[in-house]
Amino acid sequence: MFEQLGLIGCGLMGGSFAMAMKRAGLVKRVVGYSKSPSTTERARQMGVIDVEAPSALLAVSGADVVLLAVPVAATESTFKAIRHLVTANMLVMDVGSTKRDVVDAARRVLRDHVGSFVPAHPIAGKEVSGVEHADPDLYTGQQVILTPIDKTQPGHLKKAQDLWEGLGCRVQQMAPDTHDAAFAAVSHLPHLLAFALMHGIIHQQNGKEILGLGGPGFKDFTRIAASDPKMWRDILLANRLELVEQAKIFQRSMMNMLQMAEEGNGEKLEEMIAEASLVRSHWRMGQKAK
Amino acid sequence: MFEQLGLIGCGLMGGSFAMAMKRAGLVKRVVGYSKSPSTTERARQMGVIDVEAPSALLAVSGADVVLLAVPVAATESTFKAIRHLVTANMLVMDVGSTKRDVVDAARRVLRDHVGSFVPAHPIAGKEVSGVEHADPDLYTGQQVILTPIDKTQPGHLKKAQDLWEGLGCRVQQMAPDTHDAAFAAVSHLPHLLAFALMHGIIHQQNGKEILGLGGPGFKDFTRIAASDPKMWRDILLANRLELVEQAKIFQRSMMNMLQMAEEGNGEKLEEMIAEASLVRSHWRMGQKAK
Incomplete structure (x- = not known):
């Protein structure tokens, strides 16, 4: 007390x-x-x-x-x-x-x-x-x-x-460093991705029409893009080193998946999706992953 | 009837x-x-x-x-x-x-x-x-x-x-083509990003510990990563051309933001975040953006 x-x-x-x-x-x-x-x-x-x-x-x-x-x-x-x-x-x-x-x-x-x-x-x-x-x-x-x-x-x-x-x-x-690396992955990078997705759509010629078509998935995915700009500017700047590291890891996965889609490699693409989907299906907030 | x-x-x-x-x-x-x-x-x-x-x-x-x-x-x-x-x-x-x-x-x-x-x-x-x-x-x-x-x-x-x-x-x-381009932006690409984020985290050495730290933002952002692998394999393959186009647009925004963070350019970074945040704050599902 x-x-x-x-x-x-x-x-x-x-x-x-x-x-x-x-x-x-x-x-x-x-x-x-x-x-x-x-x-x-x-x-x-x-x-x-x-x-x-x-x-x-x-x-x-x-x-x-x-x-x-x-x-x-x-x-x-x-x-x-x-x-x-x-x-x-x-x-x-x-x-x-x-x-x-x-x-x-x-x-x-x-x-x-x-x-x-x-x-x-x-x-x-x-x-x-x-x-x-x-x-x-x-x-x-x-x-x-x-x-x-x-x-x-x-x-x-x-x-x-x-x-x-x-x-x-x-x-x-x-430890502070362990914290910063982990939160770059589960929080700071997702914010950056959500901001970037919104930004990319807004600047397309028919951006307004496109945005009007977003459904429940888009709603949840981009919720964090509405976050406070000054606060997130500061966080992204303060943790930029870990953020860049996590962005590299993310980009490798993204480019892999895009390449598989382009090549029509459905088997490999499904494998990567299935792995992500399985882990996310079992994930519960606040519980260590199994 | x-x-x-x-x-x-x-x-x-x-x-x-x-x-x-x-x-x-x-x-x-x-x-x-x-x-x-x-x-x-x-x-x-x-x-x-x-x-x-x-x-x-x-x-x-x-x-x-x-x-x-x-x-x-x-x-x-x-x-x-x-x-x-x-x-x-x-x-x-x-x-x-x-x-x-x-x-x-x-x-x-x-x-x-x-x-x-x-x-x-x-x-x-x-x-x-x-x-x-x-x-x-x-x-x-x-x-x-x-x-x-x-x-x-x-x-x-x-x-x-x-x-x-x-x-x-x-x-x-x-028109079918207009539909496919728009949904690449508001649905197919977000799914790919969510799958890729999960995938990138899972394969890190301490991936399980990192995942255990995800909060409400991570929860919503990655919800769609739990989607059905076969269904999404098919969608990403079927719409690969538009998907790749939208991924390019997204990547430009992402790389811009990362570069600003790395350079410590807080002003420009905040500007980009603010634009995304403002539009997302006013966005309502099923309503055309203003």
Whole structure:
């Protein structure tokens, strides 16, 4: 149980976290700050936060748990803004989709207090953003990846684990690099592919007519293409090395399949499809593949 | 109102059609045939069809409306099997995802009776197949594309339009080639991409661990990768020319985005994402894009 949550970034992810923490009885008071004062005000009016802080630093003041729910590109500047009030007893976490860059920024900026920081990536989200879409159930039943480093205080790591479990999440730990490679494959590349597919269609002469024909498969496949542009620009940039690696692997598979189609090699083509189809048919979110 | 539906292929698409036709009171009797006798039997036991036919030809005998709900690659052989009993008064339709090849097969095989054939593509489906998943609501509210040719009898075209509208579908007409190009973009290429993504992940050393981390975005993006391998082998082969064209367009967009990420060109990258995101945010299934 925490006394005070310092929330930096009162959007979808941060707002949902504050609501979930309160509902679970895990925190008494939420002090929130957003870059845009109107967002902070709206969060208070909605009851997502209790007190508006005029700066990130003041949101941290007096908190025993701090959540950075800002775009990954803003992580370093946020650390800089709060570093003077981060203490050894304070649990600091983020919710960023990339972890290598976040960990590097924490080392550089927090220095002696980097042990207070437990890098976290809750695998949850929506294709809409903003505090008005905040939802106390956003994290319920979802996975959270913690990527501690050698300097992470074990006590804080334990607190972080308990906290997310208290919100109904399943928690696992892995190294930041392992995390980034895996999420390039299951999240960042799929976003890039969905954006690229939409982009390619839009710019065709009869793009509007074509789009009008999309059915349920197209709907699901492209849902993530509606995601927030700035957020995804930052993620793709932050994880570009792993993204490019995963794109190469993907392209080999794609070119193979296209070649088989062109050559009329139905047997080989079916084999590749069958492999993908079988694995996807048995896949269940949050369960290790067999 | 029809007297007798001759259903060739009692799987998901055909079975759902028979159930919907009966529920809507559009047909009195359904005579069904499937390649696999156990499927035909199961369809009768489930009440999806009334009578089991021992051959495609006998399923057509006495029917005033015939639906071919077979894999696109089996269309030509099915036409050959039934040609002797196709009459000028009989409405014959298919449900294939590609239309150029189906129309060509109809011309070649049905010849003088090609006018009875109204090529149809209901934009509906599930990632599962088989009569046990047949659902009278599969077509409700969905779009159906009819791709008549010059020889298509206007009376049959009208009957086909009325029939699908009677099942709660929105019907539009277009040329077979226009259809195939559009569906390469919104359906066939997305399937290929989803298969290729899965394939690329599976073959990585820690593929199973990576797959275990997929969240809601991955779930939706890859749903279509669980689709039936034989059916999709046939579709990708049948529409390979348009598929390759659309893949080229997609690849240009993808390579552009990857290059911008690699170069750290956040401004341009955001611009491309924003364009895709804006269009997808306003997209609604079955509505022409603005």
